[in-house]
Amino acid sequence: MNWWHMDETHDPALTSWVPDADGHADFPIQNLPFGVFSPADGRPRIGVAIGPMILDLAACAQAGLLPSATAGLCTAHTLNGLMAAPAQARVDLRRRLSQLLSQPGERASLESWLYPADGCRLHLPATIGDYSDFYVGIHHANNVGRQFRPDNPLLPNYRYVPIGYHGRASSIRPSGEPLVRPAGQRKPPEATEPVFGPTARLDYELELGVWIGEGNPLGTPIPIDRAGAHVAGMCLLNDWSARDLQAWEYQPLGPFLAKNFHSTISPWVITREALAPFRIAQPPRPADDPAPLPYLLDPDDQAHGALAIMLEVLLTSAAMREAGMAPLRLSRGPASNMYWTVGQIVTHHASNGCNLNPGDLLGTGTISAATRDGFGSLMELSVGGKEPVALPTGETRTFLEDGDEITLRASAAADGFVPIGFGECRARVLPAP
Amino acid sequence: MNWWHMDETHDPALTSWVPDADGHADFPIQNLPFGVFSPADGRPRIGVAIGPMILDLAACAQAGLLPSATAGLCTAHTLNGLMAAPAQARVDLRRRLSQLLSQPGERASLESWLYPADGCRLHLPATIGDYSDFYVGIHHANNVGRQFRPDNPLLPNYRYVPIGYHGRASSIRPSGEPLVRPAGQRKPPEATEPVFGPTARLDYELELGVWIGEGNPLGTPIPIDRAGAHVAGMCLLNDWSARDLQAWEYQPLGPFLAKNFHSTISPWVITREALAPFRIAQPPRPADDPAPLPYLLDPDDQAHGALAIMLEVLLTSAAMREAGMAPLRLSRGPASNMYWTVGQIVTHHASNGCNLNPGDLLGTGTISAATRDGFGSLMELSVGGKEPVALPTGETRTFLEDGDEITLRASAAADGFVPIGFGECRARVLPAP
Structure with missing residues (x-):
């Protein structure tokens, strides 16, 4: 079962009986995120998002409507169990949900388990054991590097190593939860000593997040053809950053x-099954690159x-609100600006076991x-x-100023397929205490 | 309840009825690690270590021998619950265990719940949510820095910032579990391109580990007087390192x-209660340091x-074995070579919320x-x-070569108190697959 699995759930002619699901920018029936x-x-x-509604999968499972291989996992309070399930089991669940939400005859039995998303609270989808962050946006690496090293923005390892580092799992929060402006040490360029206080250079970072499904045992790498x-x-990921703290501590x-x-x-976890129609070729590297x-x-x-x-x-x-x-749209650009593929970062991460x-x-x-738009x-x-x-x-x-709200959005599109979106990744800045 | 809590459990005259506990290098009755x-x-x-034995705390709890505030936590499969408990509850549990293991009248009821440690398997004591590693050994920072920058080994931030970074929680293993020599990218100095293969510069690092008890909510720093x-x-921590991978990727x-x-x-978690008699003054900083x-x-x-x-x-x-x-003892030195205290690294870590x-x-x-001994x-x-x-x-x-085994040991000593040890932190290097 590879990433490329395509089936009737991707059919662009498929429609849902859920009001306003067809044509929904993020969650048409071809998406079905968990x-x-x-x-x-x-x-x-x-739950699974369908148009402006959320279907309660625990209720569906308890009513015996879901495949037996995953029904028990759907009554959990996190997606870790479903993520660990064999790919075929997840595919079977997706196909069943596609049937339930497309066939008008299912409406009567499901309608009471649909909730308007607007009235629901969304949580972290999984217990995150470890969080790692990479650096695969080559234009970002160039832009940031140029501020420090105008003639040689990219370090020698960049084109060989999918550069990454470990981040903090405990402070990852779902969209909607405000963040508090952090304090820390920063050293103004003209000062001889650092000062401690609220960051004066709070920034956002536009990233994609990758949820790991099946794991690998310690000591056992993941070959690239299995990544x-x-x-x-x-998902979408906003890696909030305090640039003045960063410059001094890093x-x-x-x-x-x-x-x-x-x-x-x-x-919402946009599954690799849902993303299958949107895979494209990795852009060719510049001729001089290894x-x-x-x-x-x-x-x-x-x-x-x-x-x-x-x-x-x-x-x-706050004033705009x-x-x-x-x-205000600050930027828009394609994910194909990643210098390394998702598969390459997974394989590199596990390459040492x-x-x-x-x-x-x-x-x-x-x-x-590559261009400002x-x-x-904000640093760029x-x-x-x-x-x-x-x-x-x-x-x-x-x-960023206190009261500013940043929203990240993403959508996948391909000829002959219904586009799907990721939903919002949004948070507002609260003042330092 | 502060770190300084001293009570009858620290009495040097206290003895245990457990054979070979008195005078045990690591686990006399004054230690009682979990x-x-x-x-x-x-x-x-x-369990709790006492001399060469381990007392089964789950059995003690089920028999009603432990204080009610912590008995339930002692039947868990990790120490996370006990670590989260109020300090007073942990102190009360320690005092009760000290009584049970010192009073000869308790021997008959406890003896069947004592296991020789030699026949037991030790696990990770807690589910580790996040692991962070610091850089507070100033002589290490000097030694490593000197290899790259002979005239200016310490970076300007070192004396202001307790430098730290996030590590990997999933690959932390208890003493005794062998490690596999990792592969990775390294660039030999004379080569124009990196190669991928088993590390040729496998090293150990001698560290102390700090277990967090009570947590802090996101956005709420920990004042230094509460750290x-x-x-x-x-505990002891060996931060195995592949120096050739590190030089190329970092x-x-x-x-x-x-x-x-x-x-x-x-x-074994050497509790802060057990360590109370061994607190000393932070060595004064050199006069030129801020x-x-x-x-x-x-x-x-x-x-x-x-x-x-x-x-x-x-x-x-392997040949020595x-x-x-x-x-062979490779080195020996005091933990007072830490430039920052445990309290300072805790407070710094939470200083941004x-x-x-x-x-x-x-x-x-x-x-x-400061000296080679x-x-x-090994890099140093x-x-x-x-x-x-x-x-x-x-x-x-x-x-390190394949088959080499590294053992870290530690002991705390102070005039008028019985010294206590940390037990072994030991692992052997297995060849790359």
Whole structure:
């Protein structure tokens, strides 16, 4: 069972009896992402998003409507069990859900288990054992590197190593939960000593998240031609960053407190089954770049390992909100700006025998385009704080102010298929205490 | 309830009816560390080490012998619940165990729940949510820095920031479990391109581990005068490192695959109650060094925040083992070579609001002495591979060979108190697959 599994659930002619599901920007019946939600008066449970509604999978399982191999896993309070399930079992569950939500005859039995998403609380979909973040957005690496090393922005290892590092699992939060502006040490360029206080350079980072499904035992690498089978799905990830803390602390062991105060993810797991129609060829490397080392090179991964996903970042300041203005789009660009594929980062991560577990989360790193309209952070858009971004209120931003809200969105599209979206990854900045 | 809690459990005159407990190098009755063990024929359960034996706390709890506030927590399969318990509840449990194991009248009822440690398997004591590693061994930082920057070994942030980074929780293993030599990318100095294969520079790192007890909510820092209350106990930590992978991958985001293939910890949690008699003053900083910033500075932490613990590293090669030779001591030095206290690293970690949880593990970073006899890694002892270390077989080592076994040991001592030890942190290197 490979990532490429295509079946009747991807049929563009498929429609749902759920009102407003057909044509829904994020969650038409061809998507069927999994998540964990609470209705207004209820406890957390597993659900699937369909249009503006959420179907309670625990109720479906208890009513005997789901395949026996996964019904028990659907009554859990996290998706870890489903993520660990064999791929065939997840495919069978998806096909069953596609039937239930498309066949009008099922409406009467399911309708009472549908909840309007607007009235529900979305939780983290899984218990995240370990969270690792990569750096595969080559334009981001170039843009950031250029601010430090104008003539030589990319370090020598970049084109060989899918650079990554470990992040903090405990402070990952679902969309909607506000973040508190963090304090920390920063050293103003003209100062002789650092000061401690709230960050003055709070930034967002536009990333994709990768949910690990099947794990690998410690000491056992994952071959590149099997990497896709270890991916359960994807989400959006905002890797909030305090740039002044980062600049002062990061040598020699990398970012720490500049990143681990809060990370926001979109709460729906867009499954690799749902993403199958949107795989595309990895863009060819520039002629001067080395080929990936053999352990990272697989013809199928090169031919189909990238994803046709468009990403965008929206900002709403407090003043914009009060004036009833629409969010300002700060950037928009394709996920094909990733220098390494999802398969390559999974294989690299396990290449030393490091064990990945179901529910682990990998971040891609900031995905920027080559041009300013696709830059994935304010550090890039404002060129390190030197070129303010104009807001429709007349305000400007170099970095984020209290009350600012950042929303990440993504959608996958391919000729002949119904586009699907990731839902929102959104959070507002609260002042330092 | 602060770290300084001293009571009758620390009385040097206290003795145990358990054979060979009195005078035991690691686990006299004044220690009473907690762990999770399986008898030869049984399932994992919580126990306390006493001399060469382990007392089954689940059995004691079920028999109604333990205080009601913690009895239920003692029947769990990990220590996370006990670590999260209020400090007073843990103190009460310790006092009860001290009574049970010292009063000869208790022997008849407890004897059947004592297991020889030699016949038991020790597990990880807790489910580790997040693992962070620091860099507080200033001589280690100097030694390593000197290999790259002879004139300026310490970076400008070192004396202000307790430098740390996130590590991998999934690959932490208890003492005794062998590690597999990892593969990875390394770039020989004379080569134009990196190669992929087993590391040629496998090293150990001598560290202390800090177990977090009570956590802090996201967004809420831990003041330095409360840091001790968030520490449940300590252990030994071997942060196995592949130096050739590390040199090639670590810029700009820090070590990743060079470290996350395996970390070994000693399985007994030496509680902060047990360590109370061994607190000492933090050594004064050199006159030219800046004072810690106010958020890291507390008079009590400066006066009593260091620990009188001696650390040592032992090596046994396969040839030494076959010849029946004793392990070779590679180094020995005091934990007071930490530039920052345990309280300072806890407070710094949470200073941006990052939430720590019960069962999280913090590593101190390699603790080296100023002189060669106390260097905590082979990279330091062999000066980056240039000066081989002689073994009693006539073999030499610059880095570790397959079959080598590294054992870390530690003991705390203070005038007027019975010394206590940490038990072994030991693992053997298996060849790459």
